[in-house]
Every structure is written in structure tokens, then in C-alpha cells.
Amino acid sequence: MTDLCTTNALRLIQVAEDFRAGLSGEFSAVHGISVNEFLLLLHLERATANRLSRVDLAKRMHVSASTITRMAAPMEKIGLVGREVDDRDARLVFVVATPTGREKLSQSLATFAKRAGYLFSDRWEDAELKQFSQMLRRLIGGTDDALA
Amino acid sequence: MTDLCTTNALRLIQVAEDFRAGLSGEFSAVHGISVNEFLLLLHLERATANRLSRVDLAKRMHVSASTITRMAAPMEKIGLVGREVDDRDARLVFVVATPTGREKLSQSLATFAKRAGYLFSDRWEDAELKQFSQMLRRLIGGTDDALA
DNA sequence: GCATATAAATTGCACATGCAAGCAATATGC
DNA sequence: GCATATTGCTTGCATGTGCAATTTATATGC
Numbered sequence: 001m002t003d004l005c006t007t008n009a010l011r012l013i014q015v016a017e018d019f020r021a022g023l024s025g026e027f028s029a030v031h032g033i034s035v036n037e038f039l040l041l042l043h044l045e046r047a048t049a050n051r052l053s054r055v056d057l058a059k060r061m062h063v064s065a066s067t068i069t070r071m072a073a074p075m076e077k078i079g080l081v082g083r084e085v086d087d088r089d090a091r092l093v094f095v096v097a098t099p100t101g102r103e104k105l106s107q108s109l110a111t112f113a114k115r116a117g118y119l120f121s122d123r124w125e126d127a128e129l130k131q132f133s134q135m136l137r138r139l140i141g142g143t144d145d146a147l148a
Numbered sequence: 149m150t151d152l153c154t155t156n157a158l159r160l161i162q163v164a165e166d167f168r169a170g171l172s173g174e175f176s177a178v179h180g181i182s183v184n185e186f187l188l189l190l191h192l193e194r195a196t197a198n199r200l201s202r203v204d205l206a207k208r209m210h211v212s213a214s215t216i217t218r219m220a221a222p223m224e225k226i227g228l229v230g231r232e233v234d235d236r237d238a239r240l241v242f243v244v245a246t247p248t249g250r251e252k253l254s255q256s257l258a259t260f261a262k263r264a265g266y267l268f269s270d271r272w273e274d275a276e277l278k279q280f281s282q283m284l285r286r287l288i289g290g291t292d293d294a295l296a
Numbered sequence: 297g298c299a300t301a302t303a304a305a306t307t308g309c310a311c312a313t314g315c316a317a318g319c320a321a322t323a324t325g326c
Numbered sequence: 327g328c329a330t331a332t333t334g335c336t337t338g339c340a341t342g343t344g345c346a347a348t349t350t351a352t353a354t355g356c
Contacts, residue, residue: 003261003264003265004274004277004278004281005261005264005265005267005268005277006257006260006261006264006296007281007296008264008268008277008280008281008284009167009260009263009264009267010190010260010264010295010296011281011284011285011287011288011294011295011296012160012163012164012167012284013164013167013168013187013295014288014294014295014296015160015164015284015287015288016160016161016163016164016165017164017210018210018288018289019157019160019161020161020210021210039161042158062165062166062168062169109154112154112157112158113151113153113154115157116151116153116154116156116157116158117151117153119153119157119287120153120156120287123286124286126152128283129152129153129156130152132156132280132283133152133155133156133159135276135280135283136156136159136160136163137159138271138272139159139163139267139268140159140162140163140166141166146159146162147158147159147161147162148154148155148158148159148162
């Protein structure tokens with residue numbers, strides 16, 4: 001409250017949760033997936049070779065490895081993702097998006113973009129958007145596991 | 149990702165989740181509460197008369213009313229919050245922070261502020277923090293249910 | 297004033313998630 | 327090369343959460 005950093009962190013959380021909550025309803029209604037499933041597909045798309053091991057996915061999504069196991073199972077069943085094993089290390093089971101999964105991601109991304117447009121409505125100049133983008137970039141850790 | 153609004157929304161979610169994930173561990177370890185319990189206490193502190201009905205709390209926290217019922221129960225048990233009934237409308241059961249709850253909030257807020265300081269580390273000028281704060285403010289709906 | 301509609305809160309049920317344990321495969325120390 | 331440690335993944339259990347139905351209380355139509 002008094003501290004600017006605190007205020008900013010609180011507002012950051014608030015804006016993100018507001019946006020995510022609005023997204024959640026439209027995603028399940030229109031695309032039949034959760035926001036987390038969308039983010040999983042997006043992480044795959046952004047990853048090198050378009051595939052990630054379960055532990056990598058877990059770290060990037062801030063969830064446990066067991067959650068990835070249990071998220072991937074139904075997504076495999078409906079054909080959004082598949083699994084690939086590593087030739088050298090038989091422990092690794094990669095999650096990889098199928099063409100169906102990529103199509104689902106593409107459609108969901110359109111919905112996401114629409115709502116992102118609402119969020120920044122009309123009153124944001126292009127220069128402001130760029131500046132905001134750079135500020136957010138500074139807040140994301142230097143690791144290459146970022147979505148955007 | 150070509151779209152700036154989309155990039156910004158993705159980064160917003162990413163930064164908020166990164167920060168929240170880091171916070172989560174320290175909160176449960178040091179203060180024995182979850183981030184959501186912290187936010188509940190914070191919403192009470194920010195509310196007029198320092199109390200809120202369960203449905204109000206649910207709307208502000210983007211959770212269902214049943215979640216509030218089930219969050220408040222253990223918090224009552226350990227003395228962080230109490231309940232007050234409305235004189236005119238016997239349906240309303242307000243959640244109100246106890247002195248113990250306020251003390252817990254105060255301590256947790258210190259942890260929050262410390263991590264918020266880490267987030268914006270050294271390289272942020274005061275003017276940048278202010279500008280960022282104003283940008284975030286524009287993204288928060290005009291309603292008065294904001295935390296900061 | 298009474299019947300109906302609406303609203304707040306709770307509860308049953310289903311599902312999602314984290315933690316700890318277990319299992320399988322690889323890496324390390326000697 | 328073998329015993330041990332580490333890693334990746336899965337599963338059992340406990341907890342958290344949403345949706346729908348229920349209950350209790352207030353508001354509305356007449």
C-alpha cells in the first residue's frame with residue numbers, strides 16, 4: 001500500500017486474475033478447454049522442437065509433475081497431444097501437440113487475442129503498448145521458458 | 149504473438165504467476181496461510197467497514213461463494229476472521245478480520261512487500277514504477293473492489 | 297397479506313491439484 | 327562393473343474448488 005512495488009505487484013496479480021477469470025468461461029464454452037490446457041499447448045508451440053518433457057512443462061507452468069501427467073492424459077485421449085520417447089533416455093516422455101492440438105491452439109489464441117484487445121481497449125497508444133511490453137519483459141526472468 | 153495486446157496479456161499472466169508461485173511457498177512456510185487466505189484478509193482490510201459478505205468476497209476474489217464458505221471456516225477456527233450478521237437482512241453473514249487476522253495480514257504484507265521489492269529489483273527508477281503503476285491502474289476495472 | 301420470485305449461504309458431488317511414496321532408467325563413485 | 331544416488335514419471339491420499347441443489351430470508355406482484 002504505501003510502497004510502490006507492493007502496489008504494483010498487487011495490481012499485477014489483480015489484472016492477471018481478472019483477465020484470466022474472464023477468459024476461463026469463454027474458453028470452456030467455446031473451445032472446450034481450460035486456460036491451463038491452453039497454456040500447455042502454447043508452451044509446446046513455443047518450445048524448441050515443439051515438444052517438452054513432463055518435468056519441463058511442470059516447471060514452466062508452475063505446477064507439479066503429477067498435474068502434468070493428469071492434464072496430459074485426457075488431452076491425449078481427445079487427440080490434442082501425443083507422446084514421444086527419447087532414444088537415449090528411456091525415462092523421458094515428451095508431450096507433443098498433434099495437428100488437432102495445434103488447430104485448437106490457433107482457435108483459442110484468436111479468442112485470447114480478442115480479449116487481450118478488450119483489455120487494452122481503445123485508449124492505449126501503440127507507443128504505450130510497446131513501453132508496457134518492455135516493462136513486462138524486464139519482469140520476466142532471463143530464462144528462455146517464457147511464453148511471450 | 150504478433151499482436152502487441154496478446155503479447156502483453158501473456159506476459160501479464162506469466163509475471164503474475166511467477167510472482168505468485170514464489171510467494172506461495174514462503175507464505176505457507178513462514179505465515180502458515182495460503183496466498184488466497186492472504187488476499188481474503190487484504191480484501192477485508194480494503195473494504196468499507198472492514199467487512200464483506202460472502203458473495204461480495206467471492207466476486208472480488210473470482211471464486212465461487214462455496215469456496216468462500218469453505219475458506220472462512222478454518223480461518224474462523226484459528227481466529228483470523230469472525231462473522232457478523234446484518235441487523236436488517238438475516239441472510240447476510242459478513243466476514244470480518246479479528247485483531248489476530250489483522251496482525252497476520254500485517255506480517256504477511258511485509259513478506260509480500262519484500263518479494264515485490266525483489267521483483268522490481270534495483271534497475272527500476274521511481275518514475276518508471278509510477279508510470280507502470282498508472283498503466284496497471286488503467287487495466288483495473290472502474291469498480292471500487294480493487295486491492296490497490 | 298399471501299404466493300411467487302429472488303438472493304445469500306451452505307452442502308453433496310465431481311474434478312483438479314500438491315505432496316509423498318513407489319517404480320523404472322540413467323548417472324556417479326569407487 | 328557394481329552399489330548407490332539421482333532423475334523422470336506415475337499413483338495414493340488429502341485438500342481445494344466449482345456447479346447444482348437445498349435451505350432460509352427478503353423482495354415483488356397482486
